[in-house]
Amino acid sequence: MGFKFMHVGVPTVTVQPDEIYVEPMKIYKTEVVEPFKIEYLRFQDGTPFPEIMHMNPHIAYEVECIEEAKKGTQVIVEPIDIGDALICFVVKDNVIFELYQKK
Numbered sequence: 001m002g003f004k005f006m007h008v009g010v011p012t013v014t015v016q017p018d019e020i021y022v023e024p025m026k027i028y029k030t031e032v033v034e035p036f037k038i039e040y041l042r043f044q045d046g047t048p049f050p051e052i053m054h055m056n057p058h059i060a061y062e063v064e065c066i067e068e069a070k071k072g073t074q075v076i077v078e079p080i081d082i083g084d085a086l087i088c089f090v091v092k093d094n095v096i097f098e099l100y101q102k103k
Contacts, residue, residue, distance in 0.1 A: 003062075005037075018030060019040065025080075026045070029042075052096065061097060069101075
């Protein structure tokens, strides 16, 4: 099972340049900012994402199979269909990870 690093998601309360609002998730997000591969997230009231994600960064990996990759972790957000991929969020060793599987 391969894990390919994608980005670090950093929660913020500060409006970021060129952020995009994602209505179903009730978040503002940026595209991944180079060279450090940072994605900024601003969570809004009613977001389905748990409080732990509002205050802690996450590390995102592309995986071949979310079901396999999430084994042995604590799932905090079950897989979500985002159109061209599935994502879910898990905790392993007190670190939040985003698992991203292309369709």
